[in-house]
Amino acid sequence: AQRVTQPEKLLSVFKGAPVELKCNYSYSGSPELFWYVQYSRQRLQLLLRHISRESIKGFTADLNKGETSFHLKKPFAQEEDSAMYYCALHPGAGGTSYGKLTFGQGTILTVHP
Amino acid sequence: NAGVTQTPKFRVLKTGQSMTLLCAQDMNHEYMYWYRQDPGMGLRLIHYSVGEGTTAKGEVPDGYNVSRLKKQNFLLGLESAAPSQTSVYFCASSYGGPTQQYFGPGTRLTVT
Numbered sequence: 001a002q003r004v005t006q007p008e009k010l011l012s013v014f015k016g017a018p019v020e021l022k023c024n025y026s027y028s029g030s031p032e033l034f035w036y037v038q039y040s041r042q043r044l045q046l047l048l049r050h051i052s053r054e055s056i057k058g059f060t061a062d063l064n065k066g067e068t069s070f071h072l073k074k075p076f077a078q079e080e081d082s083a084m085y086y087c088a089l090h091p092g093a094g095g096t097s098y099g100k101l102t103f104g105q106g107t108i109l110t111v112h113p
Numbered sequence: 114n115a116g117v118t119q120t121p122k123f124r125v126l127k128t129g130q131s132m133t134l135l136c137a138q139d140m141n142h143e144y145m146y147w148y149r150q151d152p153g154m155g156l157r158l159i160h161y162s163v164g165e166g167t168t169a170k171g172e173v174p175d176g177y178n179v180s181r182l183k184k185q186n187f188l189l190g191l192e193s194a195a196p197s198q199t200s201v202y203f204c205a206s207s208y209g210g211p212t213q214q215y216f217g218p219g220t221r222l223t224v225t
Contacts, residue, residue, distance in 0.1 A: 009153065032211040043117075044156075044203065044216040051211075086155060090211040098163050099144045099209040100171070103156040 002027040004089050006104035013077050014112050021072040021107050023061075023087030031089045033063055033070040034101070038084040047072075047085070057081070077111045084108050114139050119204050119217035126194040126224045134189040134220050136204030144209040145187040146171070147179060149200040150219070156203065162187055163209065194224045 003026045013019045025031065035047040048056045050063040050070060061072045070087060087104040120135040136145065143164050148156040158171030160179040168179045176198060178190045187206075191198060201221050205214040 004155075006155075034213075043218045044205075046213045049213070092211060098161060098169070099207050099212065099214070100146070100158060100161060101156075101214060103148075105153055105155040 002031065002089050002091060002102045004087050004102050004104035006085075006087055006107050008107050009105065010108050010110070012110045012112060015079055016076050019074050019077040019081070019109065019111075021085050021087075021109065023070045023072065023104055025068050025070065025087075025089050027068075027089060027091065030065075030092045032092055033061070034088040034090070035059070035061055035070075035072050036086045036088055036103075038086070040083070044086070077109075079111045079113055082109055082111045116140065117204055117206055117215050117217035119202075119220050121220060122218065123221050124223070126191075126222065128195060128224060130194050130224075131190070131192050132194065132222075133191075134202055134204075134222075136187045136189070136206075136217055137185055138187075138204075138206040138215070139185060140206060140215065141184070142206035142208055142215070143184070144207045145181065146205045146207075146214065147177070147187065147189045148203045148205065149173065149198075150203060151200050159189065159202075194222075196224045198222065199224045 033050045037047040038044045088101040117138045146161045147159040162181040165184040204217040207214045
């Protein structure tokens, strides 16, 4: 069974500082990894997925299969980045996973002015 | 498009009472999911459905039942609510596979 671990429940940084939200996973196959974000009083929404290799709102994440990690990074944090961030894993295309995601515990990011 | 909607937004139940949470989506998605969100636990899958008339158990199904009589609706039922079911419940839908899931706004349920 797959597992996703976000070791930091809370992360605080100052505006303009770099930020890295950690995500580690355990899965024997070739998973697809996602970052979802939940801003205050808003619904959970997709931030980015590793397969698209995009930069969204200045955030990037690289899948490191050797270290089984998918850390989320941003070089200069903004106050509007304050939110709850979830890392999520899908077992990959094919099989009978039915689109089910395994979520990490979440990290609350606070960016101070 | 409204996307994914959930009814109600808030609810307070007494132990032993029953209720049904409604999720509706207008994106013609085949797959729908019910999660619960608890502090320090992340989102955990309760039940899911891969199409009209089908349902399956997720990670934490005990105490819940679901039905998918219409493609656009996915109902989550609590037959006899317990304080351990106090949580925020999220519904999501997707095209299936490793694709984006679209979430509803959530229902905050308190069981006293």
